[in-house]
Structures are given as structure tokens and as C-alpha cells.
Amino acid sequence: MRISELFYSLQGEGKRTGVPSFFIRTNFCNLRCRFKSGNLCDTPYTSWNPGDEKNLGDVQVDKIIEEYKKSGAADTVITGGEPSVQKEELDILCRELKKLGAYITLETNGTIVSNFINHISLASVSPKLSTSVPYGTEYEKSHSLNRLNIPALKQYEENFRKGTFDIQWKFVVCGEEDIAEIKLLQKEAGFSDRDVYLMPEGINREDINKNSAITAELCKKYGYNFTGRLHIDLWGGRRGV
Numbered sequence: 401m402r403i404s405e406l407f408y409s410l411q412g413e414g415k416r417t418g419v420p421s422f423f424i425r426t427n428f429c430n431l432r433c434r435f436k437s438g439n440l441c442d443t444p445y446t447s448w449n450p451g452d453e454k455n456l457g458d459v460q461v462d463k464i465i466e467e468y469k470k471s472g473a474a475d476t477v478i479t480g481g482e483p484s485v486q487k488e489e490l491d492i493l494c495r496e497l498k499k500l501g502a503y504i505t506l507e508t509n510g511t512i513v514s515n516f517i518n519h520i521s522l523a524s525v526s527p528k529l530s531t532s533v534p535y536g537t538e539y540e541k542s543h544s545l546n547r548l549n550i551p552a553l554k555q556y557e558e559n560f561r562k563g564t565f566d567i568q569w570k571f572v573v574c575g576e577e578d579i580a581e582i583k584l585l586q587k588e589a590g591f592s593d594r595d596v597y598l599m600p601e602g603i604n605r606e607d608i609n610k611n612s613a614i615t616a617e618l619c620k621k622y623g624y625n626f627t628g629r630l631h632i633d634l635w636g637g638r639r640g641v
Contacts (some may be wrong), residue, residue, distance in 0.1 A: 422447060425443070509528055517564060
């Protein structure tokens with residue numbers, strides 16, 4: 401698999417915040433987020449610059465499994481980049497981790513769905529809103545066209561309702577203007593308020609602190625859950641944490 405980094409840390413976002421976890425960060429993404437603030441996604445070395453020399457490159461699944469075992473973690477988080485673009489390898493990885501009894505969180509933008517959904521424990525689906533479009537760049541058109549796949553989002557929700565896995569719908573929000581789009585996605589994909597987590601946009605402590613209060617008020621107003629970014633609070637916007 402194309403891997404950016406492997407490391408042991410605490411889950412920083414969503415309903416399993418604070419849980420010690422082994423992170424498998426895949427390399428490459430099918431989207432290129434750039435927010436209204438000017439911030440790129442929080443891992444530009446997996447999307448905007450997947451050729452970053454610090455990225456691990458091709459790593460065999462058995463090697464990843466070996467590193468997971470060494471960590472001693474019960475939880476593993478498969479993130480990116482976008483893991484689902486490597487759907488065949490991802491299926492193998494998830495099957496092998498499941499055999500070991502791992503609690504598997506898959507962090508995905510929800511644009512691709514495949515057999516891997518049969519082996520995960522938690523789907524952390526983070527559809528990208530229009531405030532993520534990289535206007536004025538070479539990626540503006542492709543990002544706009546590909547950032548949402550409603551049939552795939554519906555399938556994630558349907559499999560959750562069948563009991564295949566747990567789910568959380570996590571949205572990076574820039575302000576109240578994002579809420580109407582979230583509500584529309586809820587109507588189209590069918591997910592409930594209780595499964596929605598709003599996360600303040602930001603890639604450093606200053607951004608997160610500045611945007612947390614307004615995000616918290618939006619959660620109170622619309623009945624959504626709030627999630628911060630514990631790893632940034634603790635260690636800043638560094639790699640491998």
C-alpha cells in the first residue's frame with residue numbers, strides 16, 4: 401500500500417477521542433481541500449504533495465500488520481489522504497486487522513465504497529463541503545466534481561443501519577453558512593443529527609481555539625455533537641502524533 405506514516409498516538413477526533421490507537425496514514429487523496437481561511441487540508445503531504453520525501457512509500461500489508469502488533473494498541477485508525485482509493489489493498493488490510501480483533505476506524509471522505517466496509521468497526525465519514533473547494537487552482541474543477549458521491553454516502557448509512565459497523569458523520573465547518581449544506585446531505589443520505597460531529601476548521605492551536613466557540617454554538621443550536629482536535633491541542637500540527 402502507498403503509506404505516508406505509521407505511528408502510535410491518541411485518537412484526536414470524534415466519538416473515540418482520547419483512545420490510544422495505531423495510525424495507518426495512507427498516501428494520496430482524490431480531493432484537494434483548501435478552506436476559506438487559506439488553509440490546505442491538515443495533511444497536505446498526502447494530497448497536495450504526495451511525493452513528500454518523508455512519506456514511507458509502498459509498504460506491504462504484512463509489514464503494516466507487524467507494526468500494528470508491536471504498538472500493542474487495540475484500536476487502529478486507517479486515515480489519509482484517502483484510504484479508499486486503494487480499495488483492494490484496503491480490503492486485505494482490514495480483513496487481516498479484523499482477524500487480530502482490532503477495533504478499526506476508517507476515516508474517509510465518503511466518495512468510494514467497496515468490500516472493506518464489511519471488516520471495519522467505525523466508519524468516520526467526512527464529506528467535503530463547498531467551503532473546501534480550492535478556488536483558483538488547477539484542482540478546482542476536479543475537486544468540485546468529485547467531492548460528493550451521494551450513492552456512496554447512502555451506502556455507508558445503509559450498512560450502519562444494518563449493523564455492519566458504527567458510524568459518525570464528521571464535518572469541518574467554517575461557519576453557519578455550512579449548516580444548510582449539511583442539512584441537505586442529511587436529507588439525501590439519510591443520516592441522523594445524533595451521528596453528526598462538527599469540527600472547527602484549523603490546522604494549528606490558534607485556528608482551533610479561534611473557531612471552537614462558534615462551532616460549539618452551532619452544535620447547541622442545531623443539536624449536533626462537537627469534536628475538537630485533541631492531537632493539535634497536545635502537540636500542534638506536527639506529523640506522527
